Amino acid sequence: MTVEQVRLPDLDEHLPRILEGEVEAFGSWMAGAEPRLRDSLRSFAILVDVEGVVQETALRIWQTAPRFVADGRENGLLRLAIRVARNLAVSELRRYRVEPMEIDALEREARAYDPTASGVLRVPDPLLARRIKDCLERLPRQPGRAIAARVGSGGMEPDEALAEGLGMRKNTFLQNVTRARKLVADCLARHGVDLAVELS
């Protein structure tokens, strides 16, 4: 077992600092909320670009947090974020003129998601973090450079710019990122870590 299962913490503990405008506190909230937010959008994944919805939701939650009124239950801001995300996804579906009946079905499926249902949150342990770093460091030069650039950019630069910065063609860059992911997964598997299972 390389990840520890703990009860879902109350992410609202970060609220006071978020309300004071501390971006770092919002980062701490996001570290816990993002996986749940992404999981809640699974039913839309074929018709909606979930990555964009997750980010747009987080930006809106930051803006609306000062008006957030707690209902006395844990993880109120996360529950609000899941509702906002679902509404954004539905708006996208309407924009794409998806049939209302199909939208209803997808929304119903999304509503069934309960972020606290399992009562557990998988959190990585230091050993897993070290194994991932070790595997990244063992990558061949080009895949290592490509995935480091991708992760290091923090989603702020398009792949065209990252590839150019490394002197690679865009397709070569993308093939190197794919190769890096596969090599890291293989390396972790040799250490008994199945990413698909452990991080799912």
Added chain:
Amino acid sequence: MRRDEQRAILIEAATTAWRPQSPSGELRPHPAWSDLDSAGRLEVYEATRVARRMEAASDPEGLSSTARAVLARLRAGR
């Protein structure tokens, strides 16, 4: 380029946390995601899910590139 290679490149391209913005500042779907079929989009979703958790697991603050992109936009005033 073979069709399966092209498809793999589109899937990898769409797993980035980078997203284009509309003129009003809203995030828009990645162009590569828009070019994929349903099965490809589901692969993007699952691959991104694993990638973000791996990024967060190895980040000192537990942040994925998605979280870092959001925080960077907040610091820049969106």
